[in-house]
Amino acid sequence: MTTVLDILLRLAVWLLLAPLLPGVINKVKAWIAGRRGPPVLQLYYDLAKLWRKGVVLSTAVSPGHVAGPAVAWVAVLSAALLLPLGPAGTALSFRGDALLFVYLLAVARFCTSCAALDTASAFEGMGVAREVSYAVLAEAAVITALLTLALQSNSVSLGTMLVPSAGAGAGLLAAGLFLVLLAENCRVPFDDPNTHLELTMIHEVMVLDHSGPPLAAILHGASVKLLLFAVLLAETVLPIGKLSPLMATAALAGSVLVVAVGVGLVESLFARLAFRRVPMLLTTAFLLSLFALLAAWKGAGA
Amino acid sequence: MTGALNLLVALAMGLNLLALGSSRLPSLIRAAAVQGMVLGVLPLLLEHEFHGLVWVVAAATIAIKGFVIPGLLRRALRTAHIDREVEPLLGFIPSLLLGAMAAIGAVAFAGALPLRPEHAGTLLVPGAFATLVGGLLLLMGRSKAIAQVCGYLILENGIYLFGLLLIHATPLIVEAGILLDLTVGVFVIGIIVDRIQREFDTLDTRKLTSLRE
Amino acid sequence: MIPGRLLLLAFLSLIVGLVTARRAPRLWLAATLTGAGAALAAATGVLAGGEVWEWRPTLAVGGEAVHLRLDAVSAFFLALLAVLGGAGGAYSRAYWTDAAHPRSAPSGRAWWNALLAFMGLVLLSANGLHFLIAWELFAVSGYFLITRERHRREVRQAGWLYLAASHAGTLCLFAFFALLAARTGSWELGPMRGRAELAPLFWLALAGFGLKAGLFPLHIWLPSAHANAPSHVSAILSGVAIKMGIYGLVRFSGWLPVPEAAAWTIAALGVVSAVLGVAFALGQHDLKRLLAYHSVENIGIILIGLGFALVAAAHGNPVWAQLAFAGGLLHVWNHGLFKALLFLGAGSVLHATGTREMSKLGGLWRAMPWTAGCFTLGAAAISGLPPLNGFVSEWLVYLGLFDAVGSRSSAAWVAVPAVVLLAMTGALALACFVKVVGVVFLGLPRTETAKHAHESGWFMRVPMLVLASACVAIGLFPMFFWPAVARAAAAWQPAWADAPVPEPLYALSACNITFALLGLLAAALLWRRVRRNGLSRAVTWDCGYAAPSARMQYTAGSFAGIITGWFAWILRPERHAKLPEGNFPAHAHFAEHTPETVLEKIVEPTGRLVMAVSTAVRRLQHGRLQSYILYLLLGLIALALLAFAGGGR
Incomplete structure (x- = not known):
């Protein structure tokens, strides 16, 4: 019973806090641009409104079209539940859950991609092609980062891997994971969440034909994914599991906030990259993780 | 001391990759220049007694590799109206991956070498190998003359790193001599580049093969 | 003795099927299904009980005493053979009918039974000579099944290539078994790990079995053969026949000593096959050719498991070897199941539209919802997505590799790139199957034929549903299948006997079940919400373009363009383009x-x-006698010089 309650509580934390992050990012961007910007809670209002709205479906779509966002949303949330939540640790931890984590995110990608191709739109096909192609390089970076953590903690379980800090290569790993965060969540410099030109988008173009509650599921899922990567990044770098509960909570919340502000700053100060330069940046992310792995190897071997 | 040394050499290795990944000539020149300056500091860390000559050579290295040579190259870039895009023969991502493999391979290889104990813990030897390979990759994989000069500079940095292993055995005056040669060399290249540009309207080394006779 | 009777029943049923194949297709199907069921029961018995069934009658074939043997390794492959043999047989009833193929269907049924029987014999033979005979007969029946449509030129070419590659492999195997027999003094096969002098022979086995398994770069025959065979044949070729190569490698790496270099080679070739297989698959626009290249990829994943297990065996059997080996072995089943499912799905598409060209398909879910559903499930499974079976086996391989990295031994140097490339393979496979599902089944029909497709009959649907449910079952309840894998692993490496179900497998199963249920629940809830909020239909967002057509959808080629660009150094795509020029461009093509x-x-x-x-x-x-005499003289002089030079030394 307590485990169920525990899981429900965690779920509530993820569900309720996630939409805050895009709000913070937008506030930072507005602040740098000298605007007042939308309220921090804007995404909550949007989600509530979308959830009540009617749905317009394309005449081309199959009955599975609505299942795509739903399953993707469940997949992202399940992946989030595998992450330790600061001092509370994980609800469920077993050897190899780190790999389940990676592949659950892949399930989400599969579902949103299929739902996008379902609409028979050339724009969405273009977006999906980019999404799945760049994910190949991002996956290499993520798995290398996990390998580094596994080597350091001698474990393949997120609950243990993320307790200590990343050691010698922490800076490298943080840089690599931050790049992956930007790529996986389609932020500048990989994609521009504010753009409205179909030809140049990745994620936004894939959801063009969604509306109402399915769009709410997609937007909420995207915010959970952003929070998930921010938490992963924070727990990779900081020895969260070794601090006192209060300190750990503060450190986690603080570092997630720092990541959000960082994303906002990057988004304000940099332009989107040309698509042909994207693989280069993701390769850099992979190399950063790889050198972190090397540092972990050397560091523990010495 | 070893920590600071390793950090600087690691930085130089990172700059190798930055140079390999640069798609614009100015950033490539900057990477080579910063690498030269980073390595210029190293004798100060390695030399135990601080005498005047070390300071002079370090300062000269930093000044020449960090400012004079890049300045000459930028001048050549400007006066010869060279397009800023690096034209790679070997793509950026393959060169990056090769450079990274070289770095990892260098670390593994240096672990297997019978080094003197005071060098075994440092990144000097792997750094030298990785920098050499990075310079060679640039020399082989870029078509513009300026990019090749940068490759040559990075190659020289690798040799310089090897030289640091012998810092107690060879007088720094030798390094000073090399530095002078280098400056004169780049100076001459700058002039030649300018002349070739005026004569042939191209600096693509692929097209210069017609000059082989 | 129960396995023996069941095997006899299976054999007799296949013979009955062979006899009745021409005249009584219903009786043939019943006999084949009975045979498959009996073989499956025998295999299950051995896998569940663990004892080895052996049969040595006083009977000699070709001067050698018959010796049949069914241990857990053979039973593991036999079970897969039985399932796919039955499923493919049933499928062919509706797919390759007498009405549509009056000449090739009846003999095709007979060859089908022959193929099943000879593959079974390969698995059972414990005598080198009989193994070779069965192997050759199995290869030849495969040839006759591939070339069902002999009137088409490309089918004949594919068949010849298959036969040539197959014989090149058999040649290596002939040398292998002959040398083995020469060194051991008998054709009898069995465990002889202690005899280190036999180790170099394994290289021959690697070449011979590697050709059959289709590992890169020995896969050259595989894409065309699998693409041009009838789809149920492609299913069994890809699902079981290439696994015979894996069987050979597993069998003889278990019985013979393996040089360490060969273990490293297998692991490295596995990694290369996995990545390049999927890269080549991405470049294809022929549906079945694409699936064929994915076989190369999955064989790669299996070999990563086997290769690391062998490396570990050379380093004193660390625990991680067991996980990698179990993962590779389970992937044999998994790949057999989902690849057969995908080939059968592709067959239904081919049957309904008459084309394998993906750019002529699209929107098939309207006409063929069952096929679309099954194919999508198979696509998710082959991409290694939880909660399906592909993930379970890849997960085991990953665990083995992660432990290998953690061991910091020399194996770790290969394990790091293997992990990274395996992850990239997974992402690439996902990209490839999103492409296939999206282009073939989703969107709008690109041509008239795709618009007028029809769902396949129950004879074709039921095998697909059976395979799909097997994929789901292994994904959701992997612990029930672990004992079979563990028995086979123990038969391969006796030190691993009685491995309990790994604890994390239960947790994974719980996660998979929960995730599957929650996914279904969320989809249902969201759909209800959508219905309640009100649903209206409109055209897809077309950016204001007035005349969008179905042919403007993203094609398979443009979808894969980014990734094939990365792999252009090996794919070497051939482009023919006339780009549009000027303000009013005339005809252009690409x-x-x-x-x-x-x-x-x-x-x-x-x-x-x-x-x-x-x-x-x-x-x-040239026929001139005078010159021949000159040759003789020259030859004699050369020999004399040679003898002289040799004698002088």
Whole structure:
């Protein structure tokens, strides 16, 4: 019973806090641009409104079209539940859950991609092609980062891997994971969440034909994914599991906030990259993780 | 001391990759220049007694590799109206991956070498190998003359790193001599580049093969 | 003795099927299904009980006493053979009917039974000579099944290539078994790990079995053969026949000593096959050819598991080897199941539309919802997505590799790239199958044929549903299948006997079940919400363009363009383009084709060179007696010089 309650509580934390992050990012961007910007809670209002709205479906779509966002949303949330939540640790931890984590995110990608191709739109096909192609390089970076953590903690379980800090290569790993965060969540410099030109988008173009509650599921899922990567990044770098509960909570919340502000700053100060330069940046992310792995190897071997 | 040394050499290795990944000539020149300056500091860390000559050579290295040579190259870039895009023969991502493999391979290889104990813990030897390979990759994989000069500079940095292993055995005056040669060399290249540009309207080394006779 | 009776029943049923194949297709199907069921029961018995069934009658074939043996390794492959043999047989009833193929269908049924019987015999033979005979007969029946449509030129070519590659492999195996027999003094096969002098022979086995398994770069015959065979044949070729190569490698790496270099080679070739297989698959626009390249990829994943297990065996059997081996072995089943499912799905598409060209398909979910559903499930499974079976086996391989990295031994140096490339393979496979599902089944029909497709009959649907449910079952309840894998692993490496179900497998199963249920629940809830909020239909967002057409959808080629660009160094795509020019461009076109690079750029030029040299040498043969006498004299002088030089030393 307590485990169920525990899981429900965690779920509530993820569900309720996630939409805050895009709000913070937008506030930072507005602040740098000298605007007042939308309220921090804007995404909550949007989600509530979308959830009540009617749905317009394309005449081309199959009955599975609505299942795509739903399953993707469940997949992202399940992946989030595998992450330790600061001092509370994980609800469920077993050897190899780190790999389940990676592949659950892949399930989400599969579902949103299929739902996008379902609409028979050339724009969405273009977006999906980019999404799945760049994910190949991002996956290499993520798995290398996990390998580094596994080597350091001698474990393949997120609950243990993320307790200590990343050691010698922490800076490298943080840089690599931050790049992956930007790529996986389609932020500048990989994609521009504010753009409205179909030809140049990745994620936004894939959801063009969604509306109402399915769009709410997609937007909420995207915010959970952003929070998930921010938490992963924070727990990779900081020895969260070794601090006192209060300190750990503060450190986690603080570092997630720092990541959000960082994303906002990057988004304000940099332009989107040309698509042909994207693989280069993701390769850099992979190399950063790889050198972190090397540092972990050397560091523990010495 | 070893920590600071390793950090600087690691930085130089990172700059190798930055140079390999640069798609614009100015950033490539900057990477080579910063690498030269980073390595210029190293004798100060390695030399135990601080005498005047070390300071002079370090300062000269930093000044020449960090400012004079890049300045000459930028001048050549400007006066010869060279397009800023690096034209790679070997793509950026393959060169990056090769450079990274070289770095990892260098670390593994240096672990297997019978080094003197005071060098075994440092990144000097792997750094030298990785920098050499990075310079060679640039020399082989870029078509513009300026990019090749940068490759040559990075190659020289690798040799310089090897030289640091012998810092107690060879007088720094030798390094000073090399530095002078280098400056004169780049100076001459700058002039030649300018002349070739005026004569042939191209600096693509692929097209210069017609000059082989 | 129960396995023996069941095997006898299976054999007799297959014979009955063979006899009745021409005249009584219903009886044939019943007999084949009975045979498959009996073989499955026998295999299950051995896998559940663990004892080895052996049969040594006083009967000699070819001067050698018959010796049949069914241990857990053989039973593991036999179970897969039985399932796919039955499913494919049932499928062919509606797919390759007498009405549509009056000439090739009846004999095809007979060859089907022959193929099943000979593959079974390969699995059971414990005598080198009989193994070779069964192997050759199995290869030849495969040839006759591939060339069902002999009137088509490309089918004949594919068949010849298959036969040539198959015989090259058999040649290596012949040398292997003959040398083995010469060194051991008998054709009997069995465990002889202690005899280190036999180790070099494993290289021959690797070449021979590797050719059959289709690992890169020995895969040259595989894409065309699998693409041009009838789909149920493709299913069994890809699901079981290439696994015979894996069986051979597993069998003889278990029985013979393996040189450590060969273990490293297998692991490295596995990694290369996995990545390049999927890269080549991405470049394809022929549905079945694409699936065929994915076989190369999955064989790669299996070999990563086997290769690391062998490396570990050379380093004193660390625990991680067991996980990697179990993962590789389970992937044999998994790949057999989902690849057969995908080939059968592709067959239904081919049956309904008459084309394998993906750019002529699209929107097939309207006409064929069952096929679309099954195919999508298979696509998710082959991409290694939880909660399906592909993930379970890849997960086991990953665990083994992660532990190998953690061991910091020399194996870790290969394990790091293997992990990274395996992850990239997974993402690439996902990209490839999103492409296939999206282009073939989703969106709008691109041509009239795709618009007028029809769902396949129950004979074709039921095998697909059976395979799909097997994929789901292994994904959700992997612990029930673990004992079978563990028994086979124990038969391979006796030190691993009685491995309990790994604890994390239960947790994974719980996660998978929960995730599957929650996914269904969320989809249902969201759908209800959508219905309640009100649903209206409109055209897809077209950016204001007035005349969008179905042909403007993203095509398979443009979808894969980014990734094939990264792999252009090996894919060597051939482009024919006339780009639009000027303000009012006239006709423009673009075509891209990814050839089988190894075949066209390496094997064929080598073949041409050999032919040229042979033609030059042939000039010596012209029929003039005088010259022949000259040759004799020259030969004698050469020999004399050789003897003289040799004697002088």
